[in-house]
Amino acid sequence: MSAPSILIRSATPADIDAIMKIEYESFVAGSREDRDLYLKRIRAFPDGFLVAENAETGEVGGYISSELWREDQGVNAEVLALGHDPLELHDDNGTNLYITSFGTLQSWRGQKIGLRLFAALEDKIARDYPDVTKEILIVSEKWTAARHLYAKRGFKETGRIIDFFTPDDLPAEDAVIMMKDIAKPVQG
Ligand SMILES: CC(C)(COP(=O)(O)OP(=O)(O)OC[C@H]1O[C@@H](n2cnc3c(N)ncnc32)[C@H](O)[C@@H]1OP(=O)(O)O)[C@@H](O)C(=O)NCCC(=O)NCCS
Numbered sequence: 001m002s003a004p005s006i007l008i009r010s011a012t013p014a015d016i017d018a019i020m021k022i023e024y025e026s027f028v029a030g031s032r033e034d035r036d037l038y039l040k041r042i043r044a045f046p047d048g049f050l051v052a053e054n055a056e057t058g059e060v061g062g063y064i065s066s067e068l069w070r071e072d073q074g075v076n077a078e079v080l081a082l083g084h085d086p087l088e089l090h091d092d093n094g095t096n097l098y099i100t101s102f103g104t105l106q107s108w109r110g111q112k113i114g115l116r117l118f119a120a121l122e123d124k125i126a127r128d129y130p131d132v133t134k135e136i137l138i139v140s141e142k143w144t145a146a147r148h149l150y151a152k153r154g155f156k157e158t159g160r161i162i163d164f165f166t167p168d169d170l171p172a173e174d175a176v177i178m179m180k181d182i183a184k185p186v187q188g
Pocket of ligand 1: 111140
């Protein structure tokens with residue numbers, strides 16, 4: 001079977017059902033975020049919310065969402081909390097890119113679509129938001145595929161928040177905080 005032809009584009013509110021299907025396949029109850037929050041994320045920063053679409057069938061099978069934070073925002077458990085309001089934290093002039101969520105349908109995995117989606121967001125931010133100097137994300141210690149992908153994209157572990165994720169009926173999981181500095185070309 002040949003790899004599907006994939007189109008990566010900005011999300012719109014019309015993608016919300018597909019995004020929620022991916023969310024449900026990607027995260028267990030207790031670690032999931034809700035529909036209203038995803039709609040707010042699309043509204044707050046559409047340039048930072050991309051989806052991957054099968055160019056032949058139109059199926060949307062992957063998404064990545066993000067916010068821009070001001071440098072003085074700080075990075076701590078309170079602002080990192082799942083479900084925080086993107087309309088309050090996002091600032092178009094922020095210099096820190098915070099990746100809020102990322103996932104692909106189970107049937108789409110292992111075909112480098114996640115990697116392409118992630119790289120597409122980084123490329124778009126580098127091109128359209130050249131003042132961004134740092135990327136930040138958190139990932140559960142248990143999400144092996146995502147951790148592998150982030151390390152491959154140059155992220156380094158900078159800290160942990162103990163028992164941050166509290167999946168229903170399962171032991172709590174630590175959040176690994178990962179960051180990446182974006183090198184800027186030297187002027188002159
Ligand atoms: C993380 C996720 C989006 C990756 O999507 P994907 O399309 O399957 O990933 P890719 O095919 O692009 O693979 C990217 C890299 O991860 C590796 N990888 C994929 N699954 C893996 C696994 N289960 N364990 C270890 N590495 C894995 C791939 O081999 C590839 O690395 P390589 O290029 O060195 O071979 C997907 O696994 C997912 O939705 N997971 C559940 C949600 C999640 O954890 N989201 C992250 C929130 S922080």
